[in-house]
């Protein structure tokens with residue numbers, strides 16, 4: 022038996038430390054997990070995401086208590102039972118819908134922050150990759166959840182997206198029917214996406230969040246100046262009491278209190294939307310029950326998928342699918358197509374600054390065009406924006422090769 | 428000693444892999460369409476009541492089926508289903524791009540898909556936009572004035588051999 026104090030009071034700090042090494046754990050994960058001082062509110066977005074995920078879980082649990090995953094009952098169980106009968110059922114639904122939409126807004130801000138400050142490279146590749154896996158998992162979670170109310174948009178989005186697996190001229194109809202468990206989306210389809218949405222994907226997301234946090238622990242977060250901080254030296258200064266001179270603060274309680282402040286502001290906005298503007302997260306077309314014999318006049322995904330949808334749309338089928346495929350994996354490759362050695366904010370990286378803002382504007386343009394009907398000038402603009410997106414990859418290789426070492 | 432441990436490791440690994448493969452197979456099979464779904468029956472439609480240039484939509488295996496009686500000024504096509512002297516366009520009403528249901532516009536005599544703007548003529552051939560191929564012709568059998576969807580009659584097999592059904 023290991024060494025331990027016979028006289029420690031049960032469940033006292035000493036008693037727990039002897040059994041669980043809680044003091045070491047606390048140090049490693051919180052009080053001596055060092056965060057640079059020179060960062061701004063954009064570094065709170067990770068915690069905002071974690072908190073929003075928490076809201077999704079809690080509201081989801083309550084929705085689950087009345088939802089019925091059956092094509093004849095699903096629509097009413099949501100739109101009638103939960104919305105009108107269940108006490109505060111509307112609250113859970115609106116929290117769930119608003120959170121599902123905002124989580125993507127914050128994910129995009131979080132990703133673009135990472136890109137702007139070069140936080141995806143030189144030791145931080147695993148943070149980036151685990152983040153991209155989270156993005157994929159959240160996309161799958163959002164899509165499967167969108168099926169559940171079994172409205173017109175659920176059905177037709179399900180039809181169109183599962184058809185992508187036919188892979189164009191490869192005509193993998195068998196694969197599509199296997200994914201659906203039917204010739205068209207039906208009961209089998211609804212139940213399996215329900216299972217994925219409420220069990221499997223949330224488990225994967227929780228695992229990935231733990232992994233994402235773990236990938237941060239050794240490289241530490243980047244900072245506004247891309248400065249390569251000597252964390253051991255900075256931590257020594259801080260612990261000696263030279264808090265002013267030290268370049269870092271401990272995660273807990275110092276940085277966490279800043280995170281909590283940003284969270285507070287965020288929640289004011291969040292609940293304002295939940296109570297007064299929840300409709301932006303609910304598509305009116307989805308308030309018609311699914312009908313396999315009537316396509317709605319316009320089919321479009323939720324706003325956060327529009328940019329990649331618009332990359333699919335302007336091209337003929339096969340090239341469209343290939344472009345779409347590239348768009349899905351492009352961001353995974355970022356740490357390797359950026360050939361420059363610099364870790365610095367974009368405004369110190371010359372042409373990269375312009376590259377960054379063209380990327381942002383192009384993604385906004387694709388998002389707007391994805392929502393407009395595919396006609397006339399919109400088609401042309403869509404094609405141009407999609408081509409610009411695809412060219413941004415090779416352009417980045419070139420720009421970063423030419424970039425001077427700072 | 429080490430070879431004995433290697434053997435144990437390989438035996439354990441081998442059996443584990445086998446079990447894993449068996450489990451994957453079971454999982455794959457669990458997602459297959461149920462027999463009741465796969466055997467989903469046949470649909471019989473009476474063609475004699477069809478009106479020219481009016482799209483009749485039927486349901487077969489959960490999918491919409493387009494039946495359009497052609498007017499005399501519409502281009503005849505090898506893909507037409509001929510019953511007596513009438514010509515019909517019969518197809519699965521799902522866009523060959525990504526599966527939306529195109530709408531029939533009787534005035535313009537064409538099908539237009541709202542999803543990404545694809546268009547098809549009255550023989551179901553793609554004429555504009557992303558659809559890569561004509562509307563698919565479902566297996567059918569002509570039975571007097573009726574058409575049975577899901578059964579492969581001689582007319583269908585002839586079309587299929589000529590590569591006209593997709």
Ligand code: HEM
Pocket residue numbers: 063064065066067068070071074128131132135138140141145148149150151152153154155156159230233237241242243244
């Ligand atoms: C819901 C999902 C996510 C959660 C809960 C989450 C959480 C966090 C947290 C708490 C941090 C540390 C604080 C901060 O810098 O903001 C962080 C950092 C980071 N995350 Fe995420 N994240 C998520 C998704 C993503 C995605 C989709 C990406 C991009 C592919 C990503 C890339 C990064 C990067 C590069 C950093 C390091 C930032 C730096 O070093 O300055 N994360 N994440």
Ligand code: FES
Pocket residue numbers: 522523524525526527540541542543544545556557558
């Ligand atoms: S699904 Fe008809 S044009 Fe895309």
